[in-house]
Amino acid sequence: MNFNEVLDDCKVYEAGKPIELLVREYGIAPKDIIKLASNENPYGTSPKVKKKIKELVSNMYIYPDDSMYELKEALANRFNVQNENIIMGAGSDQILDFCVKAKCTKNSKILMSKTTFAMYEIYGKQAGATILKTKDDEHNLEQFLSMYKEHGADIIFLCLPNNPLGECLNKDDVYTFLDEINKNTLVVIDGAYQEYASFKDKKKEIIASDLINKYNNCIYLGTFSKAYALGGMRIGYGIAQKNIIQALFKLRPPFNITTLSLIASIEALKDKEFVEECISKNFEEMKRYEEYAKEKSFEYIPSYTNFISIKLGKLFTSNDIANALLKRGIIVRNLAAYGLNTIRITIGSKEQNTKVFKILDEVLEKLK
Amino acid sequence: MNFNEVLDDCKVYEAGKPIELLVREYGIAPKDIIKLASNENPYGTSPKVKKKIKELVSNMYIYPDDSMYELKEALANRFNVQNENIIMGAGSDQILDFCVKAKCTKNSKILMSKTTFAMYEIYGKQAGATILKTKDDEHNLEQFLSMYKEHGADIIFLCLPNNPLGECLNKDDVYTFLDEINKNTLVVIDGAYQEYASFKDKKKEIIASDLINKYNNCIYLGTFSKAYALGGMRIGYGIAQKNIIQALFKLRPPFNITTLSLIASIEALKDKEFVEECISKNFEEMKRYEEYAKEKSFEYIPSYTNFISIKLGKLFTSNDIANALLKRGIIVRNLAAYGLNTIRITIGSKEQNTKVFKILDEVLEKLK
Numbered sequence: 001m002n003f004n005e006v007l008d009d010c011k012v013y014e015a016g017k018p019i020e021l022l023v024r025e026y027g028i029a030p031k032d033i034i035k036l037a038s039n040e041n042p043y044g045t046s047p048k049v050k051k052k053i054k055e056l057v058s059n060m061y062i063y064p065d066d067s068m069y070e071l072k073e074a075l076a077n078r079f080n081v082q083n084e085n086i087i088m089g090a091g092s093d094q095i096l097d098f099c100v101k102a103k104c105t106k107n108s109k110i111l112m113s114k115t116t117f118a119m120y121e122i123y124g125k126q127a128g129a130t131i132l133k134t135k136d137d138e139h140n141l142e143q144f145l146s147m148y149k150e151h152g153a154d155i156i157f158l159c160l161p162n163n164p165l166g167e168c169l170n171k172d173d174v175y176t177f178l179d180e181i182n183k184n185t186l187v188v189i190d191g192a193y194q195e196y197a198s199f200k201d202k203k204k205e206i207i208a209s210d211l212i213n214k215y216n217n218c219i220y221l222g223t224f225s226k227a228y229a230l231g232g233m234r235i236g237y238g239i240a241q242k243n244i245i246q247a248l249f250k251l252r253p254p255f256n257i258t259t260l261s262l263i264a265s266i267e268a269l270k271d272k273e274f275v276e277e278c279i280s281k282n283f284e285e286m287k288r289y290e291e292y293a294k295e296k297s298f299e300y301i302p303s304y305t306n307f308i309s310i311k312l313g314k315l316f317t318s319n320d321i322a323n324a325l326l327k328r329g330i331i332v333r334n335l336a337a338y339g340l341n342t343i344r345i346t347i348g349s350k351e352q353n354t355k356v357f358k359i360l361d362e363v364l365e366k367l368k
Numbered sequence: 369m370n371f372n373e374v375l376d377d378c379k380v381y382e383a384g385k386p387i388e389l390l391v392r393e394y395g396i397a398p399k400d401i402i403k404l405a406s407n408e409n410p411y412g413t414s415p416k417v418k419k420k421i422k423e424l425v426s427n428m429y430i431y432p433d434d435s436m437y438e439l440k441e442a443l444a445n446r447f448n449v450q451n452e453n454i455i456m457g458a459g460s461d462q463i464l465d466f467c468v469k470a471k472c473t474k475n476s477k478i479l480m481s482k483t484t485f486a487m488y489e490i491y492g493k494q495a496g497a498t499i500l501k502t503k504d505d506e507h508n509l510e511q512f513l514s515m516y517k518e519h520g521a522d523i524i525f526l527c528l529p530n531n532p533l534g535e536c537l538n539k540d541d542v543y544t545f546l547d548e549i550n551k552n553t554l555v556v557i558d559g560a561y562q563e564y565a566s567f568k569d570k571k572k573e574i575i576a577s578d579l580i581n582k583y584n585n586c587i588y589l590g591t592f593s594k595a596y597a598l599g600g601m602r603i604g605y606g607i608a609q610k611n612i613i614q615a616l617f618k619l620r621p622p623f624n625i626t627t628l629s630l631i632a633s634i635e636a637l638k639d640k641e642f643v644e645e646c647i648s649k650n651f652e653e654m655k656r657y658e659e660y661a662k663e664k665s666f667e668y669i670p671s672y673t674n675f676i677s678i679k680l681g682k683l684f685t686s687n688d689i690a691n692a693l694l695k696r697g698i699i700v701r702n703l704a705a706y707g708l709n710t711i712r713i714t715i716g717s718k719e720q721n722t723k724v725f726k727i728l729d730e731v732l733e734k735l736k
Binding site for chain 2: 001002003004007010011012013015016018019020021024035038040041043044045049050053054057058059060061062063064065066067069070090091093094097101102103104105119126183184186216217225229230231232233234243244247249250251252253254255256257258259260261264
């Protein structure tokens with residue numbers, strides 16, 4: 001059977017290895033596995049959210065309110081925008097897909113940083129668009145601008161802060177860049193880790209309402225997967241001017257988040273203290289990784305997220321280290337697929353990190 | 369801002385009205401609302417599944433095993449196929465989308481029955497494909513075949529049984545039709561309600577393994593939303609030859625079903641008795657609707673599903689009746705949007721149906 005020719009060039013996203021895989025393939029007990037590969041919130045979901053889900057578990061048989069009225073109202077309040085400025089997605093991933101499909105055809109161009117969230121390119125290729133990448137791995141706005149001036153772009157993706165590297169542009173620099181962009185280019189500000197960045201450094205903070213009021217060609221994306229500790233529930237949102245939301249809405253499949261996801265996200269938004277506490281602990285624990293890296297003479301990228309990317313230099317390879325850790329029950333992300341000799345580790349809980357350092361010591365000693 | 373021109377012709381799916389809407393707009397208490405508009409299983413989710421979700425609610429923060437190994441193994445066993453013959457979707461809806469995007473571009477053609485599941489056309493238009501529809505509302509294979517011979521098609525959708533009308537073709541007739549179809553045409557057999565049809569009449573039963581072994585251009589779609597009572601959890605599956613699955617897989621976003629959906633579906637597959645009991649009760653209750661329709665001299669379409677479509681004839685309009693019911697807390701589906709003076713009612717539980725008949729009596733009396 002023949003398929004759409006764009007599929008020839010499409011690649012599949014490689015997810016962080018799941019705990020179930022280590023149980024199956026290495027016979028490690030689930031309790032002995034530490035998964036620090038997908039930037040989940042290591043403190044688990046807010047107890048208040050878990051309680052609510054238990055109370056309303058009987059709702060599983062019924063479709064969610066497809067207008068998502070209550071959730072949108074809560075988000076509109078939180079972000080100081082209107083209900084009509086919001087679209088929900090099965091993770092902010094799905095809104096990336098809407099953006100690409102709404103703007104791109106085979107002749108379109110998409111501009112992004114060399115090393116950034118893999119789904120930008122995957123969705124771009126599904127639409128048959130040409131992918132343009134800057135030379136530097138980390139976001140470099142000069143390179144973005146010169147490539148934009150040379151080639152133009154239908155969409156620009158800015159990942160602020162950037163996954164999988166962790167760096168984050170300053171808001172003022174982003175705005176200066178946006179001043180140069182044509183109003184027919186959709187600029188996607190992927191704020192999946194913004195809660196972390198704005199906690200660490202106010203200069204990084206992108207305020208969605210301010211952004212879309214100044215730049216009507218921008219969409220801000222947020223997620224419940226990271227700071228809100230609902231990675232498994234697939235809930236993300238986009239905030240933009242109404243005309244953009246309406247266009248994307250035409251591509252939104254009905255019931256695109258589950259009934260329990262809807263309940264969980266509404267409840268999670270109420271528990272601000274929980275989120276703040278998780279973020280605070282995240283940066284406390286991140287210091288330990290920074291110290292560990294220094295102690296071992298590894299470079300790392302200062303991170304505005306809940307993960308840290310450690311460059312392994314010339315003595316070790318990320319393949320060796322990631323595999324050795326895997327066999328010992330610790331799952332990290334090997335960035336070799338991005339052409340980098342780097343591992344990305346989600347900042348775990350205190351106990352998890354202590355164990356990671358201990359096992360990493362053993363692994364480094366063995367591989368020396 | 370300009371968008372992809374295919375969006376100009378795209379329509380948004382109109383979901384059944386949610387309970388929350390009646391609470392908001394008519395001030396009716398949730399306990400007084402009966403929703404029979406989206407063909408949910410009125411008996412609710414299996415108690416075993418609810419128990420499992422409560423036990424594992426803490427998993428919400430973690431992404432699901434994206435290989436969906438355990439669920440695919442369970443489905444492979446159930447359907448007597450291999451893991452590699454299965455793709456999972458956020459509802460079988462999402463697999464419809466994969467099928468369209470994998471096969472269609474702007475020059476493609478999609479053939480379907482005049483009145484059938486709305487998402488076939490919606491996804492088709494998103495891809496810019498031309499939609500071809502038979503003349504009859506209900507599936508008519510002679511019309512399908514003559515249109516296919518005249519126009520060809522990249523995809524044919526057969527909804528067996530058909531939503532929103534309820535009729536179902538015989539398997540033998542479907543196979544005779546498939547014999548005439550070119551191997552480069554993808555035929556989608558949407559079996560969302562197959563559990564109901566095969567229970568009522570074995571002649572309707574499509575066995576997925578038999579289908580894909582005989583016809584390597586066919587994909588069978590199933591769902592956990594109806595008989596398995598997990599409509600809110602968005603879980604569907606496609607079964608086809610490996611080359612088709614691999615093509616669709618390139619379009620599957622990672623983590624496309626939630627962590628709790630994965631747990632729920634694995635557990636739901638184990639509780640066969642629950643499903644059979646629900647289906648049995650469904651057809652017991654359906655008899656009451658048939659009798660009610662006869663008593664009021666309404667025609668109805670004999671249904672192989674968990675809903676019944678009642679034609680309102682010349683004395684009443686579906687708009688009037690659906691609205692009058694809505695104000696009294698009963699949500700049914702008005703098929704006026706399909707150009708039919710018909711209402712589709714999900715077969716509820718015994719108590720629900722008794723109340724529906726009572727209120728319908730009042731409404732008919734008032735509108736007479």
